[in-house]
Amino acid sequence: MRLSTYFLPTLKETPNDAQIVSHRLMLRSGMIAQECAGIYHWLPLGLRVLQKVEEIVRQSMNEAGFLEVLMPTLQPAELWEESGRYDAYGKEMLRITDRHDRRLLYGPTAEEAITDIVRRFMKSYKDLPRVLYQIQWKFRDEIRPRFGVMRGREFLMKDAYSFDLDAESARETYRRVMHTYMVTFKRLGLKAIPVRADTGPIGGDLSHEFHVFASTGESDIYYDKAFDALDLKGDENDLNQLMNLYAMADTMHDPKNCPVPQEQLNHTKGIEIGHIFYSGTKYSDSMKATVMGEMGKQIPLESGCYGIGVSRLVGALIEAHHDDYGIIWPESVAPFKIGLINLKKGDSLSDETCEKIYHTLLSQGKEVLYDDRDESIGVKFSTMDLIGIPTQIIVGPRGLKDGNVEIKNRRTGEKILCTLDNLYQRI
């Protein structure tokens, strides 16, 4: 992509509305623009990141054998009356009436919708177990939206729902999802800790939240310091270690009965990026979702619900990866992998060299953002640093005189000179 023809409305100054670093940087780097409180436009650069995150989540789900569906954002009120949550959910639910006075709602979650599908089409124990998921926009009319996409009213969520024949199998599925989450977060470049949590209005008796440590997090968590030393690889072994580690949401933490000694316990702020529940037969009971069992008896489905906040993850990633100059994207979610800077547009050697590098990288399938604008050097450097492209290739007459270009690592700031011939092996 050529920056001269891209749409990247960067801001030099921080908009007054933004308080936390991820929100500021998302606005300044032209990733998002606010439409109204808690509702945002995703501009080209931001959308690329959002889609990367979404794709990593999707692939991890698919690899685990979970099946993607896409349900409507609007749901009929009757479905929620059936589960008893239409009244219970309160003002957070955005209720809508259509021209025929039919009562609809913009889905804040989709347990009812998915349970309705499953009860209609899954009739036999042979159809189980199954995990269905979607990545769809949700709306919750939060009392106070804040922190940009971290606590928006409209947000993109991956929500999965599992259906098993019995509790034992359901708990095994819960564990599989947990493992899938560890893989997902690892791939995203985040160190996430599962903490025991309240089940809240979703119901059930087993629940974990996944948190990324950040001073700007909204949740208080207590955990065993041993977690800090773990080098997570996203495998089965990690899962066992994590399951045995003490980590609690503040509502679950009881200082009097905590098995971890005080000096071994950390208290910190976390951003909740995922939440999983074993909900038992809560929905299958109220909505009469059963399958025929082996013995010819109707058996209510055992279910679980598993969320990942996809749009929130974009904010959380920035909270975890930034410096004074801007964002530092992990490779896996970077909107572009390589930023190519032409320091002297109009200099024929610089122009030609950049064009050649640009086309070579494109032909290698690399995602490259070429700053071919007629701007000053400082502007180009700061733009590239601000938007956080992991690797920068800097091309200018001074280096080219000796046949060199420069490769800069955004994270470390390290710059190395290399010849044009060597360039492609070194990035």
Next chain:
RNA sequence: CGGGGCGUGGCGCAGUCUGGUAGCGUGCCUGGUUUGGGUCCAGGAGGCCGGAGGUUCGAAUCCUCUCGCCCCGACCA
């Protein structure tokens, strides 16, 4: 919902107390200049001061109502 703050060119702000027809920085456009960290100089476009009503000869400024946004708290699968 309780408490607090803010709405003035795209963005960041001053002007409001003490009423007299809007200013600075940045961004944008033009021309020149500069070229390894947000160059420098000159010229220019752009604002019914969130909205409505009122007071006044005259309102960004005073009064009333209203809308929006932000922060703290409560709330939050």
